[in-house]
Amino acid sequence: MLDNGQISSRQLSILFLIFTMGDSVLILPTIVAGEAKQDAWISGILSLFFGAAIVFLYHRVGRMYPEHTLIENILTLLGKWIGSIVALLVIFYGMISIGALLREIGDFMTSQIMVETPITAIMILMIVVVGYAVRMGLESIARSVEIFFPWLVLLFTFLLALLVPQIDPEHVKPVFEGGIKPILRGAIPFTSYPFIETFMILMYLPFVKNKHEIQRSLFIGAGLGGLVLVVFTLLSILVLGSEMTSNQTYSGYKLATKITAGDIIERVEALLAGIWFITIFFKMILYFYASCLGTTQLFKFKDYKFLVVPMSIITLSLSLIITDNSLYLGTVFVEQWPYYDFTFGIVLLLILLIIGTRKLKKQKT
Amino acid sequence: MLKFFYIVSCLLIISLIEIPQLKKKEFKRERMFYIGFVLLGSGLLTANLMGVAIPNPLKAMEYIYTPISEVVYGFLT
Known part of the structure; x- marks a missing residue:
């Protein structure tokens, strides 16, 4: 094993929860509300079921060879040549995703919080911190996630409690205005960003201590993370309305600016930015x-x-290359990126699962 | 030109710290890979900062996945 670290099943579920929330907290309501309007929360609930199926797929793929990571699985199951090419594609997927995430955080900071700072400065700071964490190893990452988790819960409940007085139930009406089709259209990004993008968790599963508890922790993590996202989407619609949610680039941030409590608590949107940074x-x-x-x-x-x-x-250079402006990245995120995720997170894993089960059966007989 | 100078000096300092560590452990392939990767990355970065147009990998992705996206949207509208 290259990394001697081990993570407990509790740490795995917290890690998976935070991976599921990921960048979706801030941008997902916008994308989904653009498709499903005021029914975006129904898309969310629907995609929780899709997400459960996908997490089950991860568990099955990980269970075939419990000591192998995803790349090792690809190399053993697809043969040397095809396996190497597919593995390179998967690694490239990871790198371009980091580029896109970096770009997202840079765009957010330069358009909302630190308007005059050059985008490269923010991205360099972020990648240095991330690189340092990766150098420390898996065990340190898992422990730091345990330290951050209570803060996340605290910040999130704080936001939730302060937003409840702003709710206007009229915003969710009429329910099922356009039938089932817009809801399904909204469910595509809602399934893809939180659940399919996290297929890289298969690189972590061999380091988990109790192998038989993996399924449970994955389901807890994905379920809680997905629930948080559904609650967030519902709140965005209830407070801002579907029009405003789909027009804002960062609807979650806009949502937090709505918080006012008796002239004492104002402008707490930085709290949401804090959740999102973590x-x-x-x-x-x-x-x-x-x-x-x-x-x-x-x-x-x-x-x-x-x-x-x-x-x-x-x-870093990829994040500068992939787009000239945040608008282009936004359209790619809506139109093409979910299918790009789909190719790796579902099609590739299904192929691996089919080949793997056949191979294991042959070995038994 | 100043940006170029900054990037190259930063990378030189980092590499001067890291390469001897790799030498010490007799990691020959790793060392070659490291140097190649750093050269590739810094080349991309400086080219980008000096305004050279580099082919965008997202364009290729767009080209491949747009038909799929259109088919799915065709079903759902």
Whole structure:
């Protein structure tokens, strides 16, 4: 094993919860409300069921070879040549995702909070912190997530409690205005961003201590994370209305500006930005660690830590290359990215599952 | 030009710290890979900062997935 760290099943469920929330907290309500209007929360509930099926798929793929990570699975099941190409594609997927996440955080900071700071400065700071965390190893990541988790819960309940007085039930009416089709259209990004993007969790499963508790912790993590996102989408619609939610680039941020409590508590939107920084930080770690470990296993290196610096330089340049402006990235996120996720998170894993079960059956007989 | 200078000096400092560590452990392939990766990354970064147009990988993704996206949307509208 390249990393001697081990994580407990409790840490796994917290990690998976935060990976599920990821960057979705801030931008998902906008995307879904753009498709499903005031029924976006129904899309959310629907995608919780899809998400359960997808998490079950992850568990099944991980169970075939409990000691293998995703890249090792690909290499053993698809053969040397095809396996290497697919593994490279998966690693590239991880790197381009880090680039997109970096870009997202840069765009958010430069358009909402620190308007005059150059975007590169923010991105360099972020990638340095993420790279440092990855260098520390898996065990440190898992422990830091345990430290951050109570704060997240605290901030989230605080926001929730303060937003309840602003609710206007008229905003969700009429329910089922456009029939089932807009709801399904909204369910595509709602399933893809929280649940399918996290298929990289398969790179972490071999490091879990109690293998038989993996299924339970994955379901707890994905369920709670998905529930948080559904509550958030519902709140955005109840407070802002579907029009406003779909027009704002960062609807979650706009939602938090609505909080006022007796002239004492005002402008607490930075709290939401705080939640988002923590979750997006861990989602970047998810991809970064997986890409570094995957490259190491693909090329059979002895250590993964030396890859952190080169990898961060390349992802930094990728995040600058992939888009000239945030609008282009926004349309790609809505129209193409969910299917890009789908190819790896579902199609590839299904192929692996079919080949793997056949191979294991053959070995038995 | 100033940006270029900054980037190159930063990378030189980092590499000077990291490469001897790799040497010490007799990691020959890793060292080669490290140098190649850093050169690739810094090349991309400086080219980008100096305004050279680099092919965007998202464009390729857009090209592949737009038909699929259109088919799915066709079903759902």
